[in-house]
Amino acid sequence: xxxxxxxxxxxxxxxxxxxxxxxxxxxxxxxxxxxxxxxxxxxxxxxxxxxxxxxxxxxxxxxxxxxxxxxxxxxxxxxxxxxxxxxxxxxxxxxxxxxxxxxxxxxxxxxxxxxxxxxxxxxxxxxxxxxxxxxxxxxxxxxxxxxxxxxxxxxxxxxxxxxxxxxxxxxxxxxxxxxxxxxxxxxxxxxxxxxxxxxxxxxxxxxxxxxxxxxxxxxxxxxxxxxxxxxxxxxxxxxxxxxxxxxxxxxxxxxxxxxxxxxxxxxxxxxxxxxxxxxxxxxxxxxxxxxxxxxxxxxxxxxxxxxxxxxxxxxxxxxxxxxxx
Numbered sequence: 042x043x044x045x046x047x048x049x050x051x052x053x054x055x056x057x058x059x060x061x062x063x064x065x066x067x068x069x070x071x072x073x074x075x076x077x078x079x080x081x082x083x084x085x086x087x088x089x090x091x092x093x094x095x096x097x098x099x100x101x102x103x104x105x106x107x108x109x110x111x112x113x114x115x116x117x118x119x120x121x122x123x124x125x126x127x128x129x130x131x132x133x134x135x136x137x138x139x140x141x142x143x144x145x146x147x148x149x150x151x152x153x154x155x156x157x158x159x160x161x162x163x164x165x166x167x168x169x170x171x172x173x174x175x176x177x178x179x180x181x182x183x184x185x186x187x188x189x190x191x192x193x194x195x196x197x198x199x200x201x202x203x204x205x206x207x208x209x210x211x212x213x214x215x216x217x218x219x220x221x222x223x224x225x226x227x228x229x230x231x232x233x234x235x236x237x238x239x240x241x242x243x244x245x246x247x248x249x250x251x252x253x254x255x256x257x258x259x260x261x262x263x264x265x266x267x268x269x270x271x272x273x274x275x276x277x278x279x280x281x282x283x284x285x286x287x288x289x290x291x292x293x294x295x296x297x298x299x300x301x302x303x304x305x306x307x308x309x310x311x312x313x314x315x316x317x318x319x320x321x322x323x324x325x326x327x328x329x330x331x332x333x334x335x336x337x338x339x340x341x342x343x344x345x346x347x348x349x350x351x352x353x354x355x356x357x358x359x360x361x362x363x364x365x366x
Contacts, residue, residue: 089136106210146174259311288314
């Protein structure tokens with residue numbers, strides 16, 4: 042089944058393919074220039090959709106590129122060149138921009154679609170290994186996707202060329218999302234059912250506790266604080282008279298106090314509390330709150346409103362349970 046190849050030989054064959062394809066992508070990256078910038082400008086200026094097309098393996102790459110554009114805030118659709126000439130051209134409008142992928146640039150099926158796109162006045166971005174092909178000559182801008190060789194022996198199947206085309210599509214989509222100011226929150230809104238979407242949409246307000254908060258003022262004795270620490274998961278919030286955050290007392294603070302003295306129950310909370318505690322806001326991303334807790338080794342954060350008043354508390358365990366990490 043393996044033609045007598047040893048395991049090391051099989052691994053070396055795999056490494057060769059990866060190295061060859063990586064080199065092909067690097068060559069394209071090194072040569073990227075003004076045509077790429079023009080392509081991004083065409084995409085950004087389009088009022089309609091991005092029409093992505095190709096046949097065979099290029100068609101599969103085109104489908105993925107269209108999906109990447111759509112998931113990053115730019116409406117896109119795949120259009121099969123053959124089907125376009127049998128009614129599907131109706132989805133194309135003059136406000137669209139097209140990306141057509143073809144290694145050779147001379148496919149009859151592709152050129153039929155190109156002719157119709159030109160008739161409609163749709164800007165055309167060609168991703169091809171032959172800039173002087175029929176496709177290249179008709180395109181508004183040509184992105185070089187030429188490769189020195191395919192990874193497949195005897196060039197039996199497109200490999201390096203499809204990798205390069207896919208990488209160029211990703212480069213266009215990611216650059217465009219940055220031009221448009223597409224944010225993490227926008228991505229999450231388009232992926233509400235996925236784990237990443239849930240993580241990006243989750244806010245501190247979705248997880249925080251707001252009732253029966255563990256709060257005291259700085260003049261209260263530690264005997265009251267000890268009870269709250271036991272009942273309220275090891276963190277007590279200390280309030281100023283205005284209801285703003287004055288500090289926090291944690292189970293760790295109590296342990297250190299008990300190591301110093303046995304006579305601690307009547308000590309005012311204000312003498313024990315941390316006066317510059319970490320806190321978060323109710324509208325903050327839950328993942329950001331987790332990051333603060335992990336960096337500083339704390340288990341809970343007071344939650345503040347815009348006026349720095351305490352409106353809740355959020356615990357690391359609850360954030361993890363809600364899928365913030």
